[in-house]
Amino acid sequence: MSTLYLLIPLAAILVIIAIGLFLWSIKSGQFEDMEGPGFRILMDDDEDMIPDDAKVKKKDSDKKKADDD
Amino acid sequence: MSDNTQKSCFHCGLPVPQGSHYHVDIKGEDRDMCCHGCQAVAQAIVDGGMESFYDHREGPSRRPEDLIPEQLEKFDLYDQEKLQQNFVDVDESNVKTASLILEGITCAACVWLNERHIKALPGVLEFQVNYSTHRARVRWDDSQLQLSDILKAISAIGYIAHPFDTSRQEEVYKKERKLALRRLAVAGLGAMQVMMLAAALYAMDYDVGVDEGMRDFFRWISMFLATPVIFYSAKTFFVTAWRDIKSRQLGMDVPVALAIGGAYSASVYTTIFGGPDVYFDSVCMFAFFLLSSRFLEMGARHRAGQAAEELIRLLPAVATRIRDGNEDIVAIDELSPGDVLLVKPGETVPIDGHVIEGVSSVDESLLTGESMPCVKNTGDELTGGSVNIESPLTMEVDRVGEDTVVSGIVRLLDRAQMEKPSIARLADRVAAWFVFAILLIAAAVAYWWWQHDPAHAFAITLSVLVVTCPCALSLATPVAITAATGSLTKTGLVTTRGHALETLAKATHFVFDKTGTLTQGRLHLADVKTFNGMSKEQALQLAALLESRSEHPVAMVLNKAADQQAAMTIDSLISTPGKGVEAVIEGEVYRIGNLPFVSELAGNLEGFEIHKTVTSVAMCRGNQWLAVFELEDEIREQAAAVINELKHSGIKVALLSGDAKEAVSNTAVQLGIDEYLHAQTPEQKLEYIRQLQADGGVVAMVGDGVNDAPVLSGADVSFAMGSGTQLAHASADMVLLSEQLDHLVTGVTMARKTLAIIKQNLGWAIGYNLLALPLAASGMIAPWMAALGMSSSSLVVVVNALRLRKK
Numbered sequence: 001m002s003t004l005y006l007l008i009p010l011a012a013i014l015v016i017i018a019i020g021l022f023l024w025s026i027k028s029g030q031f032e033d034m035e036g037p038g039f040r041i042l043m044d045d046d047e048d049m050i051p052d053d054a055k056v057k058k059k060d061s062d063k064k065k066a067d068d069d
Numbered sequence: 070m071s072d073n074t075q076k077s078c079f080h081c082g083l084p085v086p087q088g089s090h091y092h093v094d095i096k097g098e099d100r101d102m103c104c105h106g107c108q109a110v111a112q113a114i115v116d117g118g119m120e121s122f123y124d125h126r127e128g129p130s131r132r133p134e135d136l137i138p139e140q141l142e143k144f145d146l147y148d149q150e151k152l153q154q155n156f157v158d159v160d161e162s163n164v165k166t167a168s169l170i171l172e173g174i175t176c177a178a179c180v181w182l183n184e185r186h187i188k189a190l191p192g193v194l195e196f197q198v199n200y201s202t203h204r205a206r207v208r209w210d211d212s213q214l215q216l217s218d219i220l221k222a223i224s225a226i227g228y229i230a231h232p233f234d235t236s237r238q239e240e241v242y243k244k245e246r247k248l249a250l251r252r253l254a255v256a257g258l259g260a261m262q263v264m265m266l267a268a269a270l271y272a273m274d275y276d277v278g279v280d281e282g283m284r285d286f287f288r289w290i291s292m293f294l295a296t297p298v299i300f301y302s303a304k305t306f307f308v309t310a311w312r313d314i315k316s317r318q319l320g321m322d323v324p325v326a327l328a329i330g331g332a333y334s335a336s337v338y339t340t341i342f343g344g345p346d347v348y349f350d351s352v353c354m355f356a357f358f359l360l361s362s363r364f365l366e367m368g369a370r371h372r373a374g375q376a377a378e379e380l381i382r383l384l385p386a387v388a389t390r391i392r393d394g395n396e397d398i399v400a401i402d403e404l405s406p407g408d409v410l411l412v413k414p415g416e417t418v419p420i421d422g423h424v425i426e427g428v429s430s431v432d433e434s435l436l437t438g439e440s441m442p443c444v445k446n447t448g449d450e451l452t453g454g455s456v457n458i459e460s461p462l463t464m465e466v467d468r469v470g471e472d473t474v475v476s477g478i479v480r481l482l483d484r485a486q487m488e489k490p491s492i493a494r495l496a497d498r499v500a501a502w503f504v505f506a507i508l509l510i511a512a513a514v515a516y517w518w519w520q521h522d523p524a525h526a527f528a529i530t531l532s533v534l535v536v537t538c539p540c541a542l543s544l545a546t547p548v549a550i551t552a553a554t555g556s557l558t559k560t561g562l563v564t565t566r567g568h569a570l571e572t573l574a575k576a577t578h579f580v581f582d583k584t585g586t587l588t589q590g591r592l593h594l595a596d597v598k599t600f601n602g603m604s605k606e607q608a609l610q611l612a613a614l615l616e617s618r619s620e621h622p623v624a625m626v627l628n629k630a631a632d633q634q635a636a637m638t639i640d641s642l643i644s645t646p647g648k649g650v651e652a653v654i655e656g657e658v659y660r661i662g663n664l665p666f667v668s669e670l671a672g673n674l675e676g677f678e679i680h681k682t683v684t685s686v687a688m689c690r691g692n693q694w695l696a697v698f699e700l701e702d703e704i705r706e707q708a709a710a711v712i713n714e715l716k717h718s719g720i721k722v723a724l725l726s727g728d729a730k731e732a733v734s735n736t737a738v739q740l741g742i743d744e745y746l747h748a749q750t751p752e753q754k755l756e757y758i759r760q761l762q763a764d765g766g767v768v769a770m771v772g773d774g775v776n777d778a779p780v781l782s783g784a785d786v787s788f789a790m791g792s793g794t795q796l797a798h799a800s801a802d803m804v805l806l807s808e809q810l811d812h813l814v815t816g817v818t819m820a821r822k823t824l825a826i827i828k829q830n831l832g833w834a835i836g837y838n839l840l841a842l843p844l845a846a847s848g849m850i851a852p853w854m855a856a857l858g859m860s861s862s863s864l865v866v867v868v869n870a871l872r873l874r875k876k
Contacts, residue, residue, distance in 0.1 A: 008290055015262045022254040031250055036200030039177030
């Protein structure tokens, strides 16, 4: 049980570090735009990395979908 | 898809006019475009290798305005040092930073497109778009490119950017937001840690084997963690509470400060001198939840404020001043009454004044809601923010700065927002009294037990505080509203303020704006009457030819309605602002324009009845009448049905419009609206609504324009049309994105259902509290039982509210 006397203050120190990190991230403007970054990850420019044969397939499926409509 | 549907523009989604030849090859497929502007923008996007924008965007883009070279030249003005002082920071030798307002951002893909496009420019060091606020920050090397190059590059892909002065509002908001976030972070992390320790402390109450030293150690650590939460995060409650007390009011913050302060001091006392219980966990949690809700509230308030700042952007930053016969470009701030300005066609009138030379049509729709441009002669008033359409005007400045009409609307809006929701304020007051009552009861219970059984007094008081914790009570409303808002959003009716549904359920009056709300907000060709053997097609083709050089809205409609222009050559053409166009074609004189203008040449038209409710455009060749075109603003399809249904559900309907008498009364009669007022200014509209409210009515307002913004804010609950101005969106409680008026009825039905659920929830929560309170006060409920009861009571409330989600 006596180990708690060490662990609890350690936890408190971790909280202080966490608060410090949080305050730093606020200061550096990471909370200014809460919506954009979530979408940004979807917009990667992977168009060139898709192999050509895969591209053709995608188009076909698009067309098929359009035909179904 | 069948072949006879009209094709729509791949870029902006508007119908492609027949016989159009604009198209762009996107990802190997030939896409139709409706106009030159869309084609240019789409081509720029493809050339920049950013085609995947079209895969990611969520809806059609805004139709780019055809920027004429003169407007592009205007961007060059932003390169002047004198003008840049207001909004550009220069750090090292050549690196400059500016903030821009971006117009036309509709989805995250737009952000991506802008960032990629602008970052690729040589000399741009940094370009970041904030999706939430539609603001961008750009840093560039002034030796490599100018600010105007950046603005032009943005307009090339179909968006519009203006630099703006951040010091006025943006920086204040940023500071406020950062402070609130810091407080929230400290409170949140502190509360989590203290609650963890509290769980151990509760357990110790039931475990006799734990020594007192360990318990006290836990308490000291809790106190250490809770102290910054109280003195940093919760400071704001103490400050406002003190201000309230000094001004002899009882705001929500007074009992809050009392509860936090009291519980904290008692816990500190217990920690130092010993005693049964500490409440550091409750205090931190309370502070954290309150700060969270205030933070969300602040976000909504800021959005409204930002929109108001965009309204000031309606006015250009510079004007052309004429002094001693010389034209020079000056910043608006430098103007003073008496200055003489030149306003070219296509330019926005920069400031309030009157015409001293020239005649032209001026589009004031943004400010007054009047759908047709009005003719301005020498001596007529000009309002800043309206757009000059036809020919140059020379004006004298009458009012500057705070005295202008636009500034007036901004002020009106601010005031309306402050005076806002009486029902929302009532809820605040009730909550304040509720908390106050809890505190009183808790104090009384504590006092009684202190007298009779001091050993259990703290535990029992704690039970009372926990059991009456207005959790279920405070959840009752928001959960129901969240569920209802969710399902309404799916139909295209977006709720932007929490109280909207509650208020809507109680609405007794619906007040509509006309232009853009009950009507489509744009002219269309209703009828063509032809004379002397002309066919309708011929008449339209000829009209399109005559009007081909005009920017007047009427000309645009006629141009669109004609499948092609008549194949004749114009020898000469004179355009008379406010009247029409006279042209010589193959040796014959043609006129197109308003009836008096054409009658001058062709003589009176006998046996023809002029409808006052429509805009008539006449055309003649010499003394021969050729055609009369009737244009009107089309009423939205479902309008009549919606008004009928609203009336059936016991709601009174009224129409307020800035438009002229005939147009308003005609619309009202067609739709079966008995009460209507015409030529209303924003002040009069607001006054009308205040009058209804004073008589006990709960007013719902539906509108779309800048002129409606103060009224939307002043109404108990308000709707903005999805196509309406941003400012209208920000002032409204709900936005009708679907543009389907019948969703208003869905909204009312849903709101009423929601209110019923809220009442059930409140009934349950209050009933539970009334039952549990005496049990807790009499010491029959242990703190853990109280916590369990409270949680399950909250659960019942949530499950009940979720019924609104079905369907």
